[in-house]
Amino acid sequence: MKLFSHLRFAAALLLSSTITACATVPDAPIVSNGPAASAGTAVPLGKPVMAGNLVATPMEIHEDSRCPANARCVWAGRVIVLTRIDGAGWRETAYLTLGEPYATHGARLTLTSASPTAMTGEVIAPEDYRFTYSASE
Template identity: 40%
Template sequence: MSACATTREQAPLPDGRDVAFGQRAYVDGPIVQPVKLLEDSRCPMNARCVWAGRVRLQMVWIRGNGEKQPFEVTLGKPTHLADGTITLESVRPAKRTGGAIRSEDYRFSFRFMGGL
């Protein structure tokens, strides 16, 4: 009889679009994970505001050796990471007056621009 080796097939990591809190994603090179909302002061879509506000997230970069390195991103601002920059490009859902967004409803999109 021959023994069959079984391997655990791991599902591929999602790309940097539509990433939830706690979800690891492959973003054009680095593997990152949003872990905590630090600030969401965006102007609600059904309100008039003087300031557009901002979103800041605590993130983790999972390096090739498995080490987890924390860093922070701000919506629309490139942040140095590895040999390039990562940008938090969008946050969903849009903020509305009259209710808070539940953490499990947030989705984020990231882009990485690698160095040479």
């Protein structure tokens, strides 16, 4: 009878440690497009990238009105990218403008670069774009 009691205790302990090992981490960002690229990496549309404690995923190019590199323009233009932002237990989507910090949940996320640069007479295909993000608190 004593052996049965010890076996039952061992089984309960094993089950308890298995359940604990599978628990989710509440402070981890939500990411659903696979593992996020390292901070500072230029990523294509749909690819998540770490930016501080956040994960940024460029979803769509809303506007790219930058002046082509081989032209003279009165206005430099801008790039606006619809970006999914994942934090510890939350997710939101926002339009980020190149070079302008976006404040959310106590952090600031900035779209720091967009490439390639436009050229007169050429159209950039969406799959050719690469984006870099940075974050600060």
